[in-house]
Amino acid sequence: MENKYGIKVIAGGACAAxxxxxxxxxxxxxxxxxxxxxxxxxxxxxxxxAAVYTRNLVKGAPLEVTREHIAAGKLRAIVCNSGxxxxxxxxxxxxxxxxxxxxxxxxxxxxxxxxxxxxxxxxQPLELxxxxxxxxxxxxxxxxxxxxxxxxxxxxxxxxxxxxxxxEVGGKRCVxxxxxxxxxxxxxxxxxxxxxxxxxxxxxxxxxxxxxxGDIGGTFNMLSIDGDTxxxxxxxxxxxxxxxxxxxxxxxxxxxxxxxALNTVNIRLCKMLAGDGEGATKLLECEVTGxxxxxDARKAAKSVICSSLVKAAMFGADANWGRxxxxxxxxxxxxxxxxxxxxxxxxxxxxxxxxxxxxxxxxEELAKKVLSEKEIVIEVTLADGEAxxxxxxxxxxxxxxxxxxxxxx
Amino acid sequence: MENKYGIKVIAGGACAAxxxxxxxxxxxxxxxxxxxxxxxxxxxxxxxxAAVYTRNLVKGAPLEVTREHIAAGKLRAIVCNSGxxxxxxxxxxxxxxxxxxxxxxxxxxxxxxxxxxxxxxxxQPLELxxxxxxxxxxxxxxxxxxxxxxxxxxxxxxxxxxxxxxxEVGGKRCVxxxxxxxxxxxxxxxxxxxxxxxxxxxxxxxxxxxxxxGDIGGTFNMLSIDGDTxxxxxxxxxxxxxxxxxxxxxxxxxxxxxxxALNTVNIRLCKMLAGDGEGATKLLECEVTGxxxxxDARKAAKSVICSSLVKAAMFGADANWGRxxxxxxxxxxxxxxxxxxxxxxxxxxxxxxxxxxxxxxxxEELAKKVLSEKEIVIEVTLADGEAxxxxxxxxxxxxxxxxxxxxxx
Numbered sequence: 001m002e003n004k005y006g007i008k009v010i011a012g013g014a015c016a017a018x019x020x021x022x023x024x025x026x027x028x029x030x031x032x033x034x035x036x037x038x039x040x041x042x043x044x045x046x047x048x049x050a051a052v053y054t055r056n057l058v059k060g061a062p063l064e065v066t067r068e069h070i071a072a073g074k075l076r077a078i079v080c081n082s083g084x085x086x087x088x089x090x091x092x093x094x095x096x097x098x099x100x101x102x103x104x105x106x107x108x109x110x111x112x113x114x115x116x117x118x119x120x121x122x123x124q125p126l127e128l129x130x131x132x133x134x135x136x137x138x139x140x141x142x143x144x145x146x147x148x149x150x151x152x153x154x155x156x157x158x159x160x161x162x163x164x165x166x167x168e169v170g171g172k173r174c175v176x177x178x179x180x181x182x183x184x185x186x187x188x189x190x191x192x193x194x195x196x197x198x199x200x201x202x203x204x205x206x207x208x209x210x211x212x213x214g215d216i217g218g219t220f221n222m223l224s225i226d227g228d229t230x231x232x233x234x235x236x237x238x239x240x241x242x243x244x245x246x247x248x249x250x251x252x253x254x255x256x257x258x259x260x261a262l263n264t265v266n267i268r269l270c271k272m273l274a275g276d277g278e279g280a281t282k283l284l285e286c287e288v289t290g291x292x293x294x295x296d297a298r299k300a301a302k303s304v305i306c307s308s309l310v311k312a313a314m315f316g317a318d319a320n321w322g323r324x325x326x327x328x329x330x331x332x333x334x335x336x337x338x339x340x341x342x343x344x345x346x347x348x349x350x351x352x353x354x355x356x357x358x359x360x361x362x363x364e365e366l367a368k369k370v371l372s373e374k375e376i377v378i379e380v381t382l383a384d385g386e387a388x389x390x391x392x393x394x395x396x397x398x399x400x401x402x403x404x405x406x407x408x409x
Numbered sequence: 410m411e412n413k414y415g416i417k418v419i420a421g422g423a424c425a426a427x428x429x430x431x432x433x434x435x436x437x438x439x440x441x442x443x444x445x446x447x448x449x450x451x452x453x454x455x456x457x458x459a460a461v462y463t464r465n466l467v468k469g470a471p472l473e474v475t476r477e478h479i480a481a482g483k484l485r486a487i488v489c490n491s492g493x494x495x496x497x498x499x500x501x502x503x504x505x506x507x508x509x510x511x512x513x514x515x516x517x518x519x520x521x522x523x524x525x526x527x528x529x530x531x532x533q534p535l536e537l538x539x540x541x542x543x544x545x546x547x548x549x550x551x552x553x554x555x556x557x558x559x560x561x562x563x564x565x566x567x568x569x570x571x572x573x574x575x576x577e578v579g580g581k582r583c584v585x586x587x588x589x590x591x592x593x594x595x596x597x598x599x600x601x602x603x604x605x606x607x608x609x610x611x612x613x614x615x616x617x618x619x620x621x622x623g624d625i626g627g628t629f630n631m632l633s634i635d636g637d638t639x640x641x642x643x644x645x646x647x648x649x650x651x652x653x654x655x656x657x658x659x660x661x662x663x664x665x666x667x668x669x670a671l672n673t674v675n676i677r678l679c680k681m682l683a684g685d686g687e688g689a690t691k692l693l694e695c696e697v698t699g700x701x702x703x704x705d706a707r708k709a710a711k712s713v714i715c716s717s718l719v720k721a722a723m724f725g726a727d728a729n730w731g732r733x734x735x736x737x738x739x740x741x742x743x744x745x746x747x748x749x750x751x752x753x754x755x756x757x758x759x760x761x762x763x764x765x766x767x768x769x770x771x772x773e774e775l776a777k778k779v780l781s782e783k784e785i786v787i788e789v790t791l792a793d794g795e796a797x798x799x800x801x802x803x804x805x806x807x808x809x810x811x812x813x814x815x816x817x818x
Contacts (some may be wrong), residue, residue, distance in 0.1 A: 058738030122731025322531025
């Protein structure tokens with residue numbers, strides 16, 4: 001699939017596409033001076049923009065402002081702070097608007113062309129002073145490497161996340177890339193984290209939104225770390241058209257190429273996010289095949305990935321496949337337990353632990369070896385149809401508890 | 410409420426009601442000889458019976474057999490093993506039926522008058538031999554104390570759970586009591602654990618089922634330890650009528666008294682189960698008031714109790730109330746975040762942390778003191794209606810991970 005449209009993974013992230021620059025600094029929202037807390041991504045030229053947002057009723061103030069700015073027209077920049085979520089604050093919207101105004105002023109662009117996001121503790125007031133002080137430094141340090149920006153949006157993430165791919169549309173080389181953060185409070189059915197994507201492909205706003213909305217069902221909405229849906233999540237994509245391809249205005253080959261490139265980026269970001277889930281020692285992927293419908297396949301894969309008991313068993317490298325069946329049984333999909341098969345797979349090999357709903361006489365030694373790897377695939381066959389889906393998550397470790405037992409302090 | 414029908418908590422559990430005896434032994438299903446693994450509850454006389462079962466599609470074979478036996482007529486006994494769940498086994502139903510036959514033979518009663526349950530690891534075969542060897546000992550050790558039976562059904566439970574209350578119906582003293590087990594794989598919307606209740610009240614099968622089905626919505630279905638719904642859960646109640654009251658055949662005062670007694674027993678068992686959740690260091694109760702509907706109140710209370718992030722914060726005695734709002738925001742209930750209030754309460758006092766959807770200027774010192782107690786109440790006011798509900802759970806600790814990282818080994 002990656003080669004059909006000449007898709008190649010390339011170096012970089014949000015600045016890999018033409019015309020984008022980025023920066024990240026410590027401005028003082030966080031006490032720890034060695035942790036960057038303010039990020040900026042800027043396009044030389046106006047961009048079509050599309051976004052998806054958390055469906056949590058409790059929403060961060062920045063989401064509302066970003067939504068309004070996207071509705072108002074083209075975007076030029078994204079500003080994002082970490083440390084404080086700017087959610088459940090009386091003056092949250094005002095602070096988010098003033099942040100956009102300050103960025104607009106510093107860049108000489110309208111405030112309405114700036115998207116804003118925040119991530120961190122909910123319910124603590126976000127002061128404007130450090131942001132005001134940080135913006136000139138942020139603008140001065142803009143460069144063609146998004147590493148600092150990727151670092152500045154991290155909260156409990158342990159590694160910064162960026163990825164980019166190149167592909168071809170009508171003989172023109174285009175790039176899609178992005179940065180992401182997210183480690184806890186991540187659960188399907190919402191945008192689930194912060195992801196800022198950029199592309200130099202020319203694509204209309206409508207098709208850009210269509211591509212993003214169409215892709216997240218099988219990517220970011222299939223990712224769960226802890227079952228908690230954040231209040232501040234969004235996936236935002238900016239397209240500045242500098243690749244010079246004929247603008248993608250409808251479905252067809254060019255749109256398919258763009259979708260495929262976007263999907264490649266998003267799946268890689270999903271795996272990075274899952275593998276760096278709070279306290280994670282392992283990346284888990286559940287591949288469901290043979291479901292009656294796509295919805296059933298997705299329900300089944302998500303249920304396995306979300307099960308605390310499956311996650312804890314994977315942490316312990318314990319081939320307790322009964323917990324996989326248990327999670328399938330309550331997932332809400334139509335399935336026949338007597339037809340279910342389960343295989344654990346990793347770099348160390350694979351082991352079939354359940355066939356036709358009952359245990360096989362598998363080697364515990366081999367299973368332990370397979371499950372002791374860093375990346376585990378749980379293959380589930382439902383033998384009841386043609387639909388398939390994958391979901392990503394991580395194991396449940398002591399460190400998840402340690403990280404979340406005193407997040408604020 | 411407890412006094413309206415002369416309800417008093419009394420000593421004992423499943424043998425507090427007249428005519429019931431019980432026993433528990435180690436028969437060899439478990440390797441550890443000091444852990445009892447087979448329990449029996451017997452009534453002198455035939456009982457009306459009612460039950461609710463897990464809604465997991467993957468169901469333990471014993472549930473099917475118990476369902477058939479309740480449909481066939483009156484019950485005399487309940488047999489239950491721990492260690493192996495007898496689920497996802499090819500010969501599971503046969504083993505469950507033969508277990509009932511062996512108990513029936515030993516007690517001189519029909520196999521169809523015996524209910525059967527199993528709890529433990531899913532997908533391992535359950536051998537009949539140890540059960541066959543254990544039943545004569547089990548029958549010989551029947552006595553009027555259900556402690557041994559309560560111990561024999563324990564899995565990762567750390568304390569045995571039994572409770573009983575007396576109450577009055579038409580001048581006759583009646584008793585409802587029971588034993589329960591359940592520590593992990595516990596989640597709302599299913600029967601969620603094993604609970605065996607007994608009563609000497611005379612009540613028709615229909616009204617008994619009505620009482621049980623009506624009660625669990627606000628009790629066992631409001632209990633969550635880890636979000637995983639077990640395959641083997643049931644709540645089973647036997648009524649032998651030995652109290653001599655006029656049989657309860659319809660709604661009215663006598664039925665209300667029975668419902669109230671049953672509710673008192675079930676709420677106490679819920680709190681015992683939640684407080685002994687796997688790895689729990691604290692019992693959490695979420696009291697929601699001011700919801701638009703009962704369904705909304707229940708959704709809100711369950712969502713807070715189920716949130717891994719709230720649970721981990723409570724483990725760390727961290728007053729991170731933003732996570733409570735986050736959980737309310739994605740619970741699916743109709744609510745206005747700007748009206749929400751949150752108070753943390755315990756034996757050490759109470760602290761209002763959120764009013765009208767925003768943080769108060771609370772004392773972190775007081776909050777730490779309140780949250781350092783063993784029983785924490787999270788009071789949520791939605792200020793949007795008259796409905797209320799409570800849910801019970803526990804904190805998320807290192808020990809949950811330890812217990813579940815290698816449950817089988």
